[in-house]
Amino acid sequence: MTAHPSPAAPHGEPGRTPAAREPRATRVLVLNSGSSSLKYQLLDMQDGSRLALGLVERIGEETSRLVHTPLQGGGGVRRETEGAIADHQAALKAVAEELAADGLGLDSPELAAIGHRVVHGGLRFSAPTVVDDEVLAEIERLVPVAPLHNPANLTGIRTAMALRPDLPQVAVFDTAFHTTMPEAAARYAIDVETADAHRIRRYGFHGTSHAYVSRETARLLGRAPEEVNVIVLHLGNGASASAVAGGRCVDTSMGLTPLEGLVMGTRSGDVDPAVTFHLMRNAGMSADEVDVLLNKRSGLVGLCGDNDMREIRRRIDEGDARAALAFDVYIHRLKKYIGAYYAVLGRVDAVAFTAGVGENAAPVREAAIAGLEELGLAVDAGRNAVRSDEARIVSPDYARVAVAVVPTDEELEIARQSYALVSETGPERVNA
Ligand code: ADP
Numbered sequence: 001m002t003a004h005p006s007p008a009a010p011h012g013e014p015g016r017t018p019a020a021r022e023p024r025a026t027r028v029l030v031l032n033s034g035s036s037s038l039k040y041q042l043l044d045m046q047d048g049s050r051l052a053l054g055l056v057e058r059i060g061e062e063t064s065r066l067v068h069t070p071l072q073g074g075g076g077v078r079r080e081t082e083g084a085i086a087d088h089q090a091a092l093k094a095v096a097e098e099l100a101a102d103g104l105g106l107d108s109p110e111l112a113a114i115g116h117r118v119v120h121g122g123l124r125f126s127a128p129t130v131v132d133d134e135v136l137a138e139i140e141r142l143v144p145v146a147p148l149h150n151p152a153n154l155t156g157i158r159t160a161m162a163l164r165p166d167l168p169q170v171a172v173f174d175t176a177f178h179t180t181m182p183e184a185a186a187r188y189a190i191d192v193e194t195a196d197a198h199r200i201r202r203y204g205f206h207g208t209s210h211a212y213v214s215r216e217t218a219r220l221l222g223r224a225p226e227e228v229n230v231i232v233l234h235l236g237n238g239a240s241a242s243a244v245a246g247g248r249c250v251d252t253s254m255g256l257t258p259l260e261g262l263v264m265g266t267r268s269g270d271v272d273p274a275v276t277f278h279l280m281r282n283a284g285m286s287a288d289e290v291d292v293l294l295n296k297r298s299g300l301v302g303l304c305g306d307n308d309m310r311e312i313r314r315r316i317d318e319g320d321a322r323a324a325l326a327f328d329v330y331i332h333r334l335k336k337y338i339g340a341y342y343a344v345l346g347r348v349d350a351v352a353f354t355a356g357v358g359e360n361a362a363p364v365r366e367a368a369i370a371g372l373e374e375l376g377l378a379v380d381a382g383r384n385a386v387r388s389d390e391a392r393i394v395s396p397d398y399a400r401v402a403v404a405v406v407p408t409d410e411e412l413e414i415a416r417q418s419y420a421l422v423s424e425t426g427p428e429r430v431n432a
Pocket of ligand 1 (some may be wrong): 216235237238308331355356357
């Protein structure tokens with residue numbers, strides 16, 4: 001493991017061997033690097049509080065923008081800077097300057113680790129991992145199965161390594177939570193040799209969110225994660241469902257790539273694979289054009305031109321038939337996955353809705369659960385209508401299965417996992 005800065009003044013608990021940097025290094029910087037963006041949050045793992053967060057957008061363009069929000073001590077004023085930021089290195093430097101202006105510089109001995117969201121960890125990475133050259137090479141080897149995401153994630157890691165080579169850089173993989181899926185769920189029924197030669201199988205994504213939300217759902221029910229079976233519905237712009245049995249993922253709706261499964265903002269989700277060759281043979285489309293069609297011009301946008309659920313609901317209220325169709329297709333798919341994962345799990349304790357749509361769109365929750373009373377599922381209209389940032393149950397007391405709304409927090413989860421890995425204090429203290 002990489003060396004860490006040692007504490008200036010140890011003040012560990014009596015009778016306890018002070019760990020290398022246990023007394024002071026409790027902060028984790030979480031980085032989520034996209035191809036032209038860098039999102040970040042600085043958290044203090046003593047209590048999981050956020051000290052600052054922000055976003056750099058349009059990296060490499062003339063009109064890059066950095067939005068920084070200090071949050072410590074009740075929060076400060078949001079700062080926005082516009083101007084060309086050439087690359088991720090310049091972006092992270094600009095972020096470091098903003099943090100330093102708040103007294104949160106990245107050279108601080110209080111920084112314990114930098115946690116990186118990495119989209120594809122393949123089969124190799126089933127847990128958060130401290131990055132070294134060999135780990136970088138393996139993430140690179142996975143680029144063919146994650147061409148949009150892994151290169152950007154790698155750039156973020158390399159940039160952070162250059163800035164703080166002495167600090168542990170932890171990769172937290174979107175796929176990790178799903179590596180517990182049995183072969184029966186992970187295998188596509190295609191020729192095994194071809195599949196293995198090209199690493200074709202179902203990996204699943206949004207794993208950090210599914211892990212966090214399934215655990216928080218157990219907490220909401222007042223039970224241990226090991227005792228609880230949960231269907232998690234992560235409904236953001238990207239959307240995925242997972243079946244979690246006793247804290248372990250046993251099935252999830254995204255596959256080799258994030259295209260499979262639910263209807264999403266711009267992605268089709270499940271389609272007959274023959275749609276692809278049909279379009280290539282009969283519409284003269286190239287593989288890349290079909291890729292763009294299914295990933296960017298499908299889903300809610302393809303069906304009605306809008307991918308924001310608020311706008312779709314507004315149009316439905318005005319009697320717009322295409323918006324109504326888009327909503328119906330979205331709900332039908334969601335209901336099918338709830339039924340499928342009910343069967344996969346055998347017994348379900350809770351269905352948890354999360355992410356932008358899942359947390360905010362009461363009509364989606366109501367419609368997805370409607371008609372499932374025989375499965376012990378129901379939504380209480382009054383509870384479902386309440387708006388809140390807190391995890392809550394929206395099913396009636398009599399329902400056999402809880403329907404829950406559980407806000408996701410991928411950054412906190414990445415910070416927790418990173419800190420648990422590099423800290424001698426262990427996960428219990430981290431999860432306090
Ligand atoms: P991402 O996948 O980009 O992280 P989010 O989880 O932030 O997405 O979800 C974004 C989506 O959430 C929006 O496209 C919109 O459809 C939906 N959404 C956000 N707020 C609301 C709201 N108040 N009511 C209904 N839908 C909402």
